[in-house]
Amino acid sequence: MSENLIRLENVHKDYGGKQVLKSINLSVRDKEFVTLLGPSGCGKTTTLRIIGGFETPTSGVVYFDDQKxxxxxxxxxxxxxxxxxxxxxPHLDVFENVAFGLRIRKTPESEVRDSVSKMLRLVNLSGYEKRSVTSLSGGEQQRIAIARALVNRPRVLLLDEPLGALDLKLRKEMQTELKHIQTQLGITFIYVTHDQEEALTMSDTVVVMNRGRIQQIGTPIGIYNEPINAFVADFIGESNIVDGVMNEDLVCTFAGRTFECTDSGFEKDELVDVVIRPEDLKMVPPEDGMLQGVVESIVFKGVHYEMTVRCGDMTWLVHSTLPEVCGTFVGLKVAPFDIHIMRKSEAEDEEN
Amino acid sequence: MKRIKLALIPYSAYALIFIVAPILLILLYSFQDSSGSFTLENYARFFDLSDPVYLKVLWRSIKLAVISTVICLILGYPMAYILSRLPARIRGTVSFLFILPMWMNFLLRTYSWMSLLERTGLINSLIGWFNGILPSALQLPTLDIMYTQWAVVLGNVYNFLPFMILPIYTVLIKIDKSLIEAAQDLGASRGRVFRKVIFPLSLSGVVSGISMTFMPAVTTFVISRLLGGGQNALIGDMIENQFKVVGDWGFGSAMSVILMVLILLTMNVIQRYESENSGGSVLM
Incomplete structure (x- = not known):
């Protein structure tokens, strides 16, 4: 068996002249949990449907286990x-729904019974066999859908925003459960979501997509800490994104002053996007700050407070565990390695 | 709530005057002799086994209605299925074409079949014309079904086919496409998808279709009179005859009641079968 179970090579997809996928190259390893993440209309579901066989790519090749x-x-x-x-x-009860794939493959009855009840136990719905599926809650239906797919022991399970219709608490529970099922059964999961938190919690690999293109592929930590462009930075977590100029290696200018940073390899005076995570901005007394401004708003978020600080014509988003009263004059400080410099996104230039 | 109850008054009144009262009247007539006193004679006459003339007519009506319904189903289901698979923009036009004949008067349509099927009608003229140019070994037989039971079946099928197609088509286009994809995803080939998902889910449409073709087919009297001639009278003809020619309202009413009970029973059986299999039905 090759290392890559699924490989998409230069896949394009057009719908009536409109390009929805543009040169998608993606490899999925065996037993990997891969999440396709992006806003609606980014092409993530289309990619999944191409892997599932419900859409054919306009051009490009899909390999499964090195077979075209x-x-x-x-x-x-x-x-x-x-x-x-x-x-x-809707015309079949819970048992028959789960057994559908097995019956198609003419599995012996005793084996069908065993596998179905094992699957129902796995998704915590033992005893639901004779229920009608329309009488189940959203969460229960979701579990049945998962059991129905897993009972066939697929090499790969594709999940299309499976938790989208559930409430927050149930969603969190199901996230943990899905991850547990995936590790327990050792099946490759390809998961589509627009929820960045879901992607970060569950995945081994996150594929961030936008406008039919893959923006970045990486581990959740890698993508969060080192977003490749302003789109990824903005989509994953919250960010302050401002225009800046890269004066020379390790020196940049934004918000009207010059900062020390850790990036290099840009053209002299190249225009860039500067990304700073809200939790990386430290609130300090005005005289110690690199920037000075007035606290405009404060919202309690549970673990932290989310504040906006207005410095001249710019507003900075700051996360801190310590609240500050609105109207207070404060300073903001940022460490050089927390300033992320990004090339202006090429993809967007091309589009505009 | 109160407002809804108020709004129900006109409908309840309508139902009472035009539906409930006539049915009760017919029931009442069916138990009366010509002098108006209570009798079971009307029913006894119908079920008289020594002279089962009426039972034979009932049997013929049921037989022809069942044959017509089955033919409608065999023709209508594939048509509805093909229709439901057409791209949305063509679908509207094609289903419009199916409804179009229904805009024409029912009698007119049936009369036109008469002129088509007659011994010297259009079809036989065409056959004659072909026979004129074909070698003698390939001579086509003339079509001679006018005033037979087959002409009645043809008339039934022609007139009631849209009532079979439309309910099935309506159910088919409403089937969630993702159910079909789910079945494919679970390993079902096209044929299996149809047998295990599409067909069971369309059963409610099939039941409505059967109800809507069987009921008019079993009660019709125009089609049987025009296309079947005198010797193929159906129960509908007998009832009409009793009211309009013989003037025996009691016997006519009794036959109506028997027919009504028969229809209710058949529908009940079909509905029960359907709800056991998929739940949710359209009619009744």
Whole structure:
């Protein structure tokens, strides 16, 4: 078996002349938890549907275990999908829904019973066999959809925003549970979501997409700490993004003053995006600050306070565990390694 | 709530005057003889086994209605399925074409079949014309089904087919596409998807379709009279005859009641079968 279970090579997809996917190159290792993350319309679901076989790429190749997979119909792929709105069969009860794939493959009855009850136990729904699926809550339907897909022992499970319709608490529970199931069964998961927190908590690898292009592929920590461009920085976590100039290596200018930073390799005086995470801005007495401003608003967020500080015509988002009264004159300090310099996004230039 | 109750008054009044009262009247008539006193004679006459003339007519009506309904289903289901698979913009036009004949008067449509099927009608003229140019070994037989039961079946199918297609089509286009994808995803080929998902989910449409074709087909009297001639009278013809020619309202009412009970029973059986299999139905 090769190291990469699924490989997309230069995949393009057009819908009626509109490009929805542009040169997607993506490799998924066996047993990896990969998340496709991006705003709606970024092409993440289309990518998933191409892997599932519900869409064919306009050009490019999809490999599964080094076999060209482009023309393999969905029912012959070793891939199962958990659909966004569950897509449970309303005319079948819970047992028959889960057993559907096994029955198609003419599995012996005793084995069907064993596998289905094992799966229902895995998703904590033992005893639900004879219930009608329409009588179940959203969370229960979701679990049945997962059991129905997993009972077929797929090599890869595709999940299309599976938790989108659940409330926050249930979503958190299911996140942990899904991750647990994935490690327990050792199945490759490809997960589509627009929720960056979900992506960061569950994945081994996050693929950030925007406007039909992959923006960045990396580990959750890598993507959070080293976003490759302003889009990724903005989409993953919260960020202050301002225009700046890279004067020379390790020196940049933004917000009307010059800062020391840790980036190099830019053209002299190149225009850049400067990204600073709100938690990396420290509130200090005005005389100690690199920037000075007035606290404009403060919101309690549970673990921290979210404040906005107005410095001249710029507003900075600051996270701190210590509150500051609105109207206070404060200083802001940032460490050189917390200033992230990014080239102006090429993709966006091309589009505009 | 109160306002809704108020709004119900006109409808309840309508139902009472035009639906409940006539049915009760028919029930009442069916138990009366010509002098107006209570009798079971009307029913006894219908079920008289020594002279089962009426039972034979009932049997013929049911037989022809069942045959017509089955043919409608065999023709209508694939049509509805194909229609539901067409791209949305063509779909509207095609389903419009199916409804179009219904805009024309029912009698007119049936009369036109008469002139098509007659011994000297359009179809036979065409056959005659072909026979004129074809070698003698390939002579086509003339079509001679006018005033037979097959003409009645043809008339039924022609007139009631849209009532089979439309409910099935309506159910089919409402089936969530992701259910079909889910079935494919779980390993079902096209045929299996149809048998295990699409068809069971369309059963409620099939039941409505059957109800909407069987009921008019079993009660019709115009089609059977125009296309079937005198010797193929159906129960509908008998009822009409009793009211309009013989003037025996009691016997006519009794036959109506029997037919009504029969329809209720059949519908009940079909509905029960359907709700066991998928739950949720359209009619009744």
């Amino acid at each position: 997979y482009n023309d393999v119909p969905p029912h012959k792929r070793q891939v199962n999908t958990v659909f966004q709105r569950y897509a449970l069969f």
